[in-house]
Amino acid sequence: MFHLKIYEYPETSHSGSARLWSRRTLLRNAAVLATATACPSLYAQHGTIGLVSPPARLDDTFLIDQTGKKQLLSSFLLQRVTAVQTIYTGCGSVCPLQGALFSAVQERLPQIHGRYPVQLLSIGIDPLSDSPSALHYWLTRFQAGPAWNAATPALQDVDQMRKTLSGSQLPLGNIADHATQIYCFDASARLRWRSPEFPRADDVRDVLSALANG
Template structure:
């Protein structure tokens, strides 16, 4: 009986530590971006293999950006499911034309337009959800999104969502794995300002 109680207490302690660590990390680099940061002027490939400038892709709509890679089997499917729920929330509250979701690969060497297209299909992405792959190294791009220098710890996969206004300016960083309703709310706010 004491072993079961000890195992139970240990699992609660580990769970509490994980939640506390997640909550502490979630508050670093979150919230409004001041001053606003222009989208990095980098080339990306869309699912059709077309080269596009990221700022041109972001301009004109409030956009929520997540970083991911198609070969990920741990956190990326959860992020995809979260964006799928956001997509449903956007469809139910109307005004979808002024809002967009963008999955941005952090693996330009491993991901291809075809693998991105397949990943989006698995996530049931609709017309307001696109995916792109940086043409070059993604470290500088990730640095701008995270608001940290390129030599900072960018090896870990970020689960934040980065919000751009219609002028292609980064204006908000979410906590780790935000609630879909929170993403919808921020997009609604940005689309109406």
């Protein structure tokens, strides 16, 4: 059975602690500001948080990644534990903060030791603009390593994917109002956890660790 536990890890150096604290403070303040200024009806559409029971499956649609390779979603997810975020490369508001958050999660991946490898996946929700080259630039911008990829589905598949990820039946609205949640999948490609808006990087790491050892 999957159990989520939250742990606090001491920092290993003063300079590293200061750097991570600054990043956490930036993300936390930005999330508070975004929540305070957003219309409540918009945030309602972003769906549920916490454990997903029963686990959900996304339609096995094709995506094109940052290298131009086309493959099924299941090929991205199976045999790996995956944290997914939705972004669009033309976004200049919350998406850069989401990139910084995934960068912070990426720094914590070496702390995870489990049965399955762990990866990050940024899903572009604007297929008309989220081309392979745009996705590649997105990853480069945040110094993504080999465990962090990006891909975008076909235009006709975007809305259904967003609805399944969020778990909400309310209207999605336009992509500028997309969720800033992170969605964690187990190695069987099942959605197991939906985060709050702008979660803590440590909490995402702990969920991924629990799934990797599940």
